[in-house]
Amino acid sequence: xxxxxxxxxxxxxxxxxxxxxxxxxxxxxxxxxxxxxxxxxxxxxxxxxxxxxxxxxxxxxxxxxxxxxxxxxxxxxxxxxxxxxxxxxxxxxxxxxxxxxxxxxxxxxxxxxxxx
Numbered sequence: 074x075x076x077x078x079x080x081x082x083x084x085x086x087x088x089x090x091x092x093x094x095x096x097x098x099x100x101x102x103x104x105x106x107x108x109x110x111x112x113x114x115x116x117x118x119x120x121x122x123x124x125x126x127x128x129x130x131x132x133x134x135x136x137x138x139x140x141x142x143x144x145x146x147x148x149x150x151x152x153x154x155x156x157x158x159x160x161x162x163x164x165x166x167x168x169x170x171x172x173x174x175x176x177x178x179x180x181x182x183x184x185x186x187x188x189x
Contacts, residue, residue: 096120096174101181103165104188106134115142116187120179122147127180129187136160139184149176159184 099120109131117126124145130138139156146152152173159167165185169177 096178099178099182101165101178101185104185106131106136106163106188109134109188114187116183116185118179118182118186120175120182123149123175123179125176125179125183127183127187129184131188136163141180144176144180146173146176149173152176152180155180 111132112130114129114131115126116129118124122145124143125141126143128138128140128142129136130140136159139160141153141156144150144153149170150173152170153176155167155170155177159165159181165181167181169181
């Protein structure tokens, strides 16, 4: 019973902290792969309580893989579905995952940071 209350409290606290972050102020810039050499690039981001670390693999000016190393996400795990969308589109100009906007933006920002 105490464990359930603790989980509910932590979920509510995470939601409250995330709500305090103005997600509309987080601007994601698309990338230009023409000057990115083949290789694996690490990117990190923190958006409110959400923390993301990932590796982006580039080959022949194309993102071939994105490996999620860490995603401390509270309730935003479903945002991880954005990764294949980015690879398919070869762009960060993709829709965020509804209900997981903070995590979606943190993942996109991490990809952007990796490719800078």
